[in-house]
Amino acid sequence: PAQAAAFRRQQLPPVTAGPSMSEADKHKALGNEAFKQKDYAAAVKHFTDAIEADPSNHVLYSNRSASYASMEKYEDALTDASKCVELNPTWGKGYSRKGAALSGLGRFEDALSTYEEGLKHEPENAALKQGVQEVSSRLDDSSGLGQIGNMFADPSLWQKIAANPQTMPFLNQPDFVTKMNELQQDPSKINLHLQDPRVMQVMGMLMGVNVQMGNQGDFAADDSRPSKKPEPEPEPEPMEEELTEEELAARAVRKEADAHKDAGNAAYKAKKFEEAVQHYKKAIETLPTEMTYLNNLAAVYFEQKDFAKTVETCQEAIKVGRENRADYKNVAKAYARQGNAFVRLGDLEPAIKCYEDSLLENRTEDVEKRLKTCKKTLKEQQECAYVDPAKGVEERERGNALFKEGKYPQAMEAYTEAMRRNPKDHVPYSNRAACYQKLMEWQLALNDCDKCIQMAPTFIKAWTRKGGLHYHLKEFHKALDAYNEALKLDENSEEAKHGVEATIAAINAGSDEEGQQARAQRAMADPEIQRILNSGTMRNVLSEMQSDPKSANKFLKDPEIKANIEKLIAAGVLSMK
Secondary structure, X not given: OHHHXXXXXXXXXXXXXXXXXXXXXXXXXXXXXXHHOOOHHHHHHHHHHHHHHOOOOHHHHHHXXXXXXXXXXXXXXXXXXXXXXXXXXXXXXXXXXHHHHHHHOOOHHHHHHHHHHHHHHOOOOHHHHHHHHHHHHHHHHHHOOHHHXXXXXXXXXXXXXXXXXXXXXXXXXXXXXXXXXXXXXXXXXXHXXXXXXXXXXXXXXXXXXXXXXXXXXXXXXXXXXXXXXXXXXXXXXXXXXXXXXXXXXXXXXXXXXXXXXXXXXXXXXXXXXXXXXXXXXXXXXXXXXXXXXXXXXXXXXXXXXXXXXXXXXXXXXXXXXXXXXXXXXXXXXXXXXHHXXXXXXXXXXXXXXXXXXXXXXXXXXXHHHHHHHHHHHHHHHHHHHHOXXXXXXXXXXXXXXXXXXXXXXXXXXXXXXXXXXXXXXXXXXXXHHHHHHHOOOHHHHHHHHHHHHHHOOOOHHHHHHXXXXXXXXXXXXXXXXXXXXXXXXXXXOHHHHHHHHHHHHHHHHOOOHHHHHHHHHHHOOOHHHHXXXXXXXXXXXXXXXXXXXXXXXXXOOOHHHHHHHHHHHHHOOOOOO
């Protein structure tokens, strides 16, 4: 339309939170959007902010009244509706809001008077007419039950309920007590509780009849009128807005832009990407302050595998979104899509930055997974690019030279660099273990030996070094295991043979009682020793050996039992004298 075209040429902002809107209009727009999303608490907050900015605007009180009514806070809804009528006594919507609040409070006669008063100002107002019809129907329904409901106003109601064996148990049910209190205060509300069989039971007791819900002879069946099905809860009335010419023009522009967007969406789903691009560009041209159209355009470029354009368009979308206070979720989506495009371009560092920025705006599981994967891939690429086996050998040899000079920390650094240069080389782990051993970092030395053995199980030096570490820690059973593994690989290994001899000699020599107990205590934490001691067979063997030491000769003929006994002796857990 001509009005919309003129507005577009002036480049005025859209209705939603543009920088030139008044504070009241900004909060009103946000409140309207929250109301549409049924986030009534947020709507109340935004309308309250709007009222603080413009306390004389009757529409704001009307909108907040509707929000309160949707939350069933009818007293607050009535207060706002009354203020709306006070500010603009000729506006029919104000009376409609007030009537709705009074109905919610059960004040149907007052509601009827309010609706009728509103019709004096706007005789053709459909909402007011409907209000009169609904409230009149409620009053008709309640009039037939008025006398019945008055029975609940009897001061001796509670004594009568307690005296009747069938109704007395109801007094232990909090919701029943609440209903009785409500009926005592307002007997006209009896029609709201006729579906509760407990209320019907009490009603029958008060009337002196046996009321049984569901049988043909029940009390409810005596009512000649057919029972009404509960009416569905009505949807909240839409927000009433009085728009200026500029706001009407902005609405027209947005409607035109959204039409282009919808056409673009349809083309996108049909995989007609070039057509979708044209529609989204028209939407952007029509309303350049809305980032959603740029987001959609970026999605098309991504599908077309034009990732450079995707990055560029997402960047523009983020800029527009920031300038126009767009929803943080839309900004997060633009960052995530930009990150996806960088990944496809093989540029992982900016991709990681985009994913992190997206999560700052709005955390989603999908983006968190993408960020984690991207970081892992980048680390692997960097490690792979750093690998150079030739330089690994150089660093290992440099470490050997430093070790011979007694510069163990510097040697460790060289061996560590050798590992990074060639992660498949097992030798630096064994060499670094020797450095840790010199620095008395026993556990770290054992860790490196285990890693070396894992990488190269036939590397004898790692086994003998591991045996030596366990020997030093007086873990003789583990030392023997390591040396024996080395002998399996090379039965002529002098280092392994010497290790076995030295370990056996240490076991036979024993130690003072305090040292023996400490060694046994450490051994008890070893899973292998625990397995042996928890074996039913071994428990029986050890028990019999304790009661009859000569039986040991019999058990030592069994290879498996013999090996277990030797391991317990080596660990210091068992002593043979």
